[in-house]
Amino acid sequence: MTRALVIAPQWIGDAVMTEPLLRRLHARGEVITVGALPWVAPVYRAMAQVAEVVDLPFAHGGLQWAARRSMAAKMRGRFDVAYVGPNSLKSALLPWWAGIPKRVGYQGESRYWVLNRRLPNPPPGDRPPMVAFYSALSGDSGVEQDRPQLQLAAATVDAALHELQLTRQGYYVFAPGAEFGPAKRWPASHFAVLSEQLALPVVLLGSAKESALCGEIAHVVNAIRPGHCLNWAGRTSLDQALATIAAAKAMVSNDSGLMHVAAAFGIPQVAIFGSSSPLHTPPLNTLAHVVWLKKDPLYQPPLDCAPCFARTCPLGHTRCLVDVQPDDVLRYL
Structure with missing residues (x-):
């Protein structure tokens, strides 16, 4: 069993567009915890494949080093792999400080040392549709065909x-x-x-x-x-x-x-x-x-x-x- 942490984007639309990625991870046996800011966390609670949603106590802007280090300490030893959705440096700090062995994300914004599985970041004028962009973090092929799905009881x-x-x-x-x-x-x-x-x-x-x-x-x-x-x-x-x-x-x-x-x-x-x-x-x-x-x-x-x-x-x-x-x-x- 692979224990996976997904660091969610901070926008509702982007959160929805990560669902096919989570579905792919779940289908291959990964148990998924999503770390999300409070204003997007409900989106992940509408995804059947997510085992746990952790509200991240961070605000817009700033690195907020102390809060991230504190949360990382609570997560240490819990996960085998982390998938970092956002492109920012601060979003990749938590998995790094938590000592998660495999940390996957797009390269850029001085993230060379905090990620150890880096995908090339497409140039701004040649970026794929966002679902494919996020789903590519899985390492699978055929991600262009995925469609996000939400469901509520x-x-x-x-x-x-x-x-x-x-x-x-x-x-x-x-x-x-x-x-x-x-x-x-x-x-x-x-x-x-x-x-x-x-x-x-x-x-x-x-x-x-x-x-x-x-x-x-x-x-x-x-x-x-x-x-x-x-x-x-x-x-x-x-x-x-x-x-x-x-x-x-x-x-x-x-x-x-x-x-x-x-x-x-x-x-x-x-x-x-x-x-x-x-x-x-x-x-x-x-x-x-x-x-x-x-x-x-x-x-x-x-x-x-x-x-x-x-x-x-x-x-x-x-x-x-x-x-x-x-x-x-x-x-x-």
């Missing part, structure tokens, strides 16, 4: 829906935010118009940072259809958000972490792309529809500027998103 979903006063398939979920920046966000006014046209209620999910954005949408919609739009951004735990997505009729989102959650649950979804590319981070879901004007031959003039991968539109118009009309999304719902 029916009792867990039912308990969350009861608490939130929802019924299965009785609502849509919208995720209007995108942590990276406004160049990935479909306009709030478009989300509002789309919501008004749906027969079922709409639940808005996101972080506390996105509460005002979701509040703007809910205010417009509820003025016309009172109570039709529920703004839960920043008001649910991630566990509740996962259950809400898993039981939804369908989901509409930007290219975001919650988009990947919906894909991994296999629910119908529409993913709207602007400055980023579905060739790099697609929703890997047979029920997903991607709307991206870059690949629309009927859209003129062509979007030669996309994908720019910028946080804000360098040209100031963000027409890659503004010109996606609510009806372009409604046709898939």
Whole structure:
């Protein structure tokens, strides 16, 4: 029996995209413990192949040497191999200080001494899709074909829906935010118009940072259809958000972490792309529809500027998103 520690990425979408890696490790007999920051840990609790999830008491930024050394001391002697998902030096320190014999990760950021199984880091312009990027840590071939899968116990979903006063398939979920920046966000006014046209209620999910954005949408919609739009951004735990997505009729989102959650649950979804590319981070879901004007031959003039991968539109118009009309999304719902 091989005891494996996986150091998780710090973003929800990336956490989802490590699931095929964990499935491969589990299939070959490795017993998996995931070390994850608290805001992504619930994602790993929705992965059947994970034996244990350890909440890492670290914050954004800084090496936090004392906290990492303390956690490493608790892990010493527990693991045979560590797989380091993030590319940073600090993410590789814990397995090194814990004395884990085999430490696997991508080379870079002065990690030569702390990792002893190093994969060449692809250049920024030639990086594979993220699922393949993470799955390659397994050392297996054929990683391009993997699709992330999440699952929650029916009792867990039912308990969350009861608490939130929802019924299965009785609502849509919208995720209007995108942590990276406004160049990935479909306009709030478009989300509002789309919501008004749906027969079922709409639940808005996101972080506390996105509460005002979701509040703007809910205010417009509820003025016309009172109570039709529920703004839960920043008001649910991630566990509740996962259950809400898993039981939804369908989901509409930007290219975001919650988009990947919906894909991994296999629910119908529409993913709207602007400055980023579905060739790099697609929703890997047979029920997903991607709307991206870059690949629309009927859209003129062509979007030669996309994908720019910028946080804000360098040209100031963000027409890659503004010109996606609510009806372009409604046709898939």
